[in-house]
Amino acid sequence: MTISHLLDELIHSTYYRDQVAWIERLPERAAQYAEPKQPLHPTLTSILEALDIRQLYTHQTMALDAVRAGGHVVIVTSTASGKTLCYNIPVLETILEHPGTRALYLFPTKALAQDQLKGLLRYREALPDLPLLAGTYDGDTPPNTRRKLRDEGNIILTNPDMLHQGIIPNHTRWGEFFSSLKYVVIDEIHAYRGIFGSNVANVIRRLTRICRHYGANPQFICCSATIANPQELAENLTGVPLTTITGDHDGSPKGPKSFVLWNPPHLDDSMVERRAANSDARDLMVELIRRRFPTIAFVRTRNGAELLYRYCQEGLQHHSPSLARSIRAYRSGYLPEERREIERQLFEGELLGVTSTSALELGIDVGSLSASLMVGYPGTISSTWQQAGRAGRGTEESLAILIAHNTPIDQYLMQNPKYFFGESPENAVIDPSNPYIVLGHLRCAARELPIGVEDETLFGEYAPAVLDILQESGQVRPLNGKWYWTGGGYPASDVSLRNINDNTYTIVDTTGDENQVIGSIDEIGAFTQTHTEAVYLHDAETYFVDNLDLAQRIAYIRKADVDYYTQSITEANIRVDQEEVQRKWNKTGVHFGDVTVTTTVYMFRKIKFGSRDSIGYGNLDLPPQDLQTNAVWLVPPLGTLKKVKEAGRLPVEGMLAIANVITEVIPLFSMCDVVDIGGTVDSSNTGVPTLFVYDKYPGGLGFAQKVYDIMEQVVEGCWTLIHACRCEGGCPSCVGSPVPIYVQHGPDTEIKGRIPDKEAALVILHDLLGKEPYIPKPVTHPRVSMVEVAALPEAPKREVKPLPESVELRIRQRVQGLKKK
Template sequence: MSTTRMAGPFDEFLADLTQDRRYQQQAVHVKRLPARPARFADPAAPLPPPLAAGLARLSIERLYVHQARALDLARAGRDFVVVTGTASGKTMCYNLPVLERLLAEAAGAPDTGERPARRADQHTRPASRVANQARLIGEPPAGIASSAKALYLFPTKALAQDQRGALVRWAEADAALARVLRPATYDGDTPQHSRRRIRTEANVILSNPDMLHVSVLPHHARWATFFQNLRYIVVDELHQYRGIFGSNVAMVMRRLARVCAHYGSRPQFICSSATIANPGELARSLTGRPCEVLDEDGSPRGPRVFVLWNPPALGRDGLARRSAAMEATDLLVRLVERGVQTIVFTKARVVAELVYRYARERLAKSGKALADKVRAYRGGYLPEERRAIEKALFSGELLGIASTNALELGIDVGSLDAAVLLGFPGTIASTWQQAGRAGRGSRQALTVLVAYNDPIDQYLMHHPEYFFGRPVESAVIDPQNPCILANHLGCAAAELPLAPQDEAVFGPRAREVARILADAGDLTAIDDRFYWSRAEQPSQRTDLRTISNDTFSIVRLCAEAHGEERRLRAAAPHEELCESGAARAEVIGQVDSISAPELVYPNAIYLHEGESYLVRRLDFEGKVAYVERAETDYYTQPVLADRCRIRREDRRKTAPGMAACFGDLTVTWATVALKKIKYYTNENIGQTALDLPAQTLDTTGLWLMVDDDVMEDLRRAGLKAVEGLVGLRNLALVCLPMLAMCDRRDLSGIVESSNTGRPTAFIYDRFLGGLGFAEKGYEMLPELLAMCRRLAAECPCESGCPSCVGLANLRPPIHQDPDLVHGYAIPSKEAALSLLGRLLM
């Protein structure tokens, strides 16, 4: 165990761990991060008295330096992004400017008197009660109305609800604020009967981009007064808007700005983000405007102990390790027994439930009244259940919680003491975000990152300097993706006709794509404008979380008892499938059209929430995969036949032994067979041919062409040269997500020579039109190749394994069981290392 000298309340805990008879050197690195004192500042001009009084009642004596600077920027009319750590008070950076503007505009605005008639009991309600009416708005209180409006956007509904609570506390803190502040959440859970009242009476709307896209912008005429007076657009948790979601939200922001301009307003953007490498670039890409970066964090930070924890190897070769979930459970139990309030972050719902179950059982056996002090927290719980858990955490009633990343964002659950991260979250930025949920404020905190036995986790265990010494990743989005652009141009045209000047809003491709949409019948060109042609709302068919709505439903056939025969016929989800009523259909999941033939082909074993399902039929026309419960001793892997065609080469660079290019690709593949692989032994127990239609994807990618003399040198050395290139491709697919801030399933790769006449490794985005991930690999190629070589060289295997040159199967159904990492055929590790050595000379 490498370590730096530590002192503090977690010393004894770590010392006890290392003395335990079950300890097997799991703590491979311990890092101590020192405390940081608070730094305060005053804004250039004093706060108005109601705000100053409100701060005092909230026990806030002075502003941190970034909060004061944010207020100054807002007063100057600047668009900006605040980039500071978890629990640094970023919310204050947008609440103060908004509240100040509400007060300022109320001071000069006469009371309109337009309010519903009062009931007899409505004469003398205190400010706190007025504030608590805010969710359904209630009538505006007597006083001076403020014409100013603000729109707060959060990536989740839960976060919007939490931040509305923060505004309510402001209203409770000062009567003047209570008179002018009327916040309301507006999301899919908002009752229909409340929506009109919110539109007309609320002056701070808390919502999410999905609701803005599907409900507000298509009906902007109903929101005319709101848009006319909109002063601020707040985009919280900016770092969450990356990849497909971020690219779609960037287009929604452009549509929002266009609608605002139509009503004569130009609201300021205030963004807040966890630490990422390119906050200014991301903010500009999302909002369409330059945004000043405010990254001087004045908040205090307590000392933190950060432990990298590698489960012990189960064999001499180090290829198998003890379950990471069991290691995390053990840490949770030990911490809870010491009264340390702890959160365990997991990657999947089923894992959160398992950790909770195992911890509860362990604590119950200990004889201590602690079993009821732990809970699970994940998506799928009812809102009231989640609120109750959050409240119990905040109050200290709960000591332990096993959660998905649903609690990674800034929902206020009080000050936790320790965070156990079950598996690397995927990015360094997310790792620090999860770690920051413990030790909020100046309290000491413990973070333990428990590694899975997969390539990236093991790389970090062997390279702590990479994690602790490297800046966080860049967030990548591509608003000009042609598919995304086409979807949102249709939405924009339905909102307001597309005019020539809109090219400045949507980019240089807008007119060309609009003409294509007109040729397809979606738009109608009249003079120099384009109008939406169809009866349906285009926003209803555009999902912000996917690149297209071309998805397959996975339908479970549920047979009732008594051994009745299951019948299968084409049917809509949830409809009865046979006359006896013995079987019914239930949608248990969805999969995109690109992945469906690889995941839910006929006779495949599909894993969902820890259960096995046999795929009975894949209906391409109806876009449905029918599955039924099945207990098997094997899982399945698809056998793919694929090829890649270069459509256009955009960029090229050469280096010793190779040429690297980036451009447009067309990838064609089909699932031609399935293999049955026995659990635990990985024995291939059979292969069955399949006849499925080929799939085609137009995307972007990078390709590496290795010089013939390099390949010949490998062959002369007795190595399988092509296997070396396959190993390089596999390593790149593992390492690139650490540079491009994407998921490992966002990328794929092929090795073939039909395009270039020599062996070529292709790495491409698994999204129509590409999203910039492979492009990031092209831009950072030397660093990518160096990382690939380190990962392979330091893996303890002799000839290759799924933790290095073997491509682990990380498709969604397998990935739901993170301790189960079964791979494809393993190429030669020696050949891959020799090839990388030549390319990095």
């Protein structure tokens, strides 16, 4: 049976209820080849021919020519287009011509580095005399292997975390490697966004300093999936100008693909609620596995992967116990050996299905998959194409199905397929100059090498001010125009690249005779997912949390056979600390500045597996958490609010409706996840219902600043989504924004899960956008308001840009905390 026949059968099956909103038929594409300006090295030509590579695609040739010319390059082509050859060919060619050449390959995960090593070793298998010593250098590498790679390896594959904590701080042991470093390859750069990308950009700046110290000036070769600003992102990451090779020059062949937008059916004639996306995903995955089509299903969170795994196992058990054993879950939190075994089983065809978080979105070779299911919009168009591309890697026919949640952005895509299948409008946002992030990396850099005035510019405009604070605390001292480290400890251990929260909790399983550590979680996750009496999911097993020890930062759990899971409930207040900028847009005030969001996890609900019925609640006694961050806030004109009141409606309800929509619309314009930003409505700061959008990270990461710059486009997007919805008075697909199954926490959660006033929102949006006044439908029932959330040689001259007062205070507090470590 072919994919096309299977899709036809699904559409004509008994449980089909018009779920297919759109089918995009992506045609087969023939390969396009080109010859490089200079022939390849003869030995390399022989190796490639042995691997059945006799011609280069056009984008591979362009990349090779650009690297040969000595430039920094970023390659942006589709999934499975052969981007790996774009850097392997010039690196291997240079090693053949100059055997002392070294290269550093950087991948966002250990698993991807290990997978890419397999590809490199195939070159040596084709030519055993190839002067290649390559290996992964990470936390799992044995000490003897580390030493050999450090002293003799010419290609080191690693991840940003190991580069940050294990390699750069010990650069004196790596002197020969760094002095011969010719290439730095950064693969999957689209993964480096938000807090992770901002941290990695600072790690690269530290690497650049070390290379200069040893007399090297390596070329950067970057690869990315399709995003709107690949050159900007790559240059922000590396700090150097790059040449971009875009998808317009992608010469790789593609097999035919059917890309389906699948919208679960309404539950009743009210046309409000829809069937859960997980339920449709289970039915589709069970059907695909029954027909022996290898399938991957992507979900948003660990919990989601475990839930779908559990549901599919139950569904397959009815057909065949062996089929039930042919599916696994894959996510972070599993032990490394468990993940590698799942990867091996997939690659060798032992598994027919896997439910995964985005951990398998990147280019790990998992063999030939026929179908990719995406349960809910992944958050960016780039990620969606990456996940869809995991099926049909090669020229065979494949299937991709995006299964919509009943949330605004998912329903927008169902109603506007041309938007999705058109161009990618999102940007990847990082903020390398964020003083909270720079603080940690300046401490690391000072310990690695004295920081000169010329080095300060590498770390952004606030670096001099942060260094002055470090001097006052006794952690650095100036001498001959340079800053020397005088603090103690190992600063790199104080900086976590992937989570700015310093507090990490250990998850301990007490089921057996001996306690066993099965994972770790940050403090926010601990409060929301492993609080006392929570149900924690791991490898499709349910665990009951007996106690969350806040002093020891340990969650004690035990296996428990329960038929429900838990979801935390939070409340939040927001306070404006300092306004930095403001502007008038039409009659509306748009402001940006520092705010404090205080969050309290005060309750949890118990939710039945399958039906998702709420079967009980529990109270929690957890301390509140303060988040000092950046926000943009929109203050509607009094005249706009008056028009809403004159229509017999409550302005706060209209603003709440917009708040529900805006955090779902922002990812269309700025590459961030819905968990990176919060939206709420508050009147305590301005006296009127005011919409706040804030970054969910200390000090901010640029998302709120981006919204401040493009507020008009974002508000227009909100209007488009709400106006296009065919419901009468508001529904979960527009202003209602139910809390999806994968949402575990968030200060803005309390404004979701309800239906605010769609008509009031349209009155406000029409007025804000200067459109023709909107005449709302007559009020048929009263709107209910909710409670609003409330004597040496003269040193070179330095220019020190002062930090904002509130930021400086918090930086000083953090410095004192680090000093005590």
